[in-house]
Amino acid sequence: MDIDEHQRWLVDFYKQRNWYDYSPFIHLNFLTEEVGELARAVRAIEIGRDHPGEAHKSAAVWEANLQEELADVLDQVLMVASQYDVDPQQLLQASQDKLTKRFHSEK
DSSP: OOHHHHHHHHHHHHHHTTOTTSOHHHHHHHHHHHHHHHHHHHHHHHHSSSSTTSOOOOHHHHHHHHHHHHHHHHHHHHHHHHHTTOOHHHHHHHHHHHHHHHTTTOO
């Protein structure tokens, strides 16, 4: 599945549940929440636990959680992009163009 296909699927999924109609501000709040959960997942991987009283979990469990949270962040970015009619392929190209231009002399 490519990013465009996933965005179309995601928009349809959200529309079926009337979630798509939430304003971009609401989706930005969802994105902020998901970034917090991603930060928690990274912290757990880096220090081996989420909080001191938590039972030990395997590296595979932490990795699965990391992937889930990264996907959630990506989905919210795609939702905001869709609401502003921004093509995700253009986002990828804009990122590459900006970094190439900004750091063209570094290798």
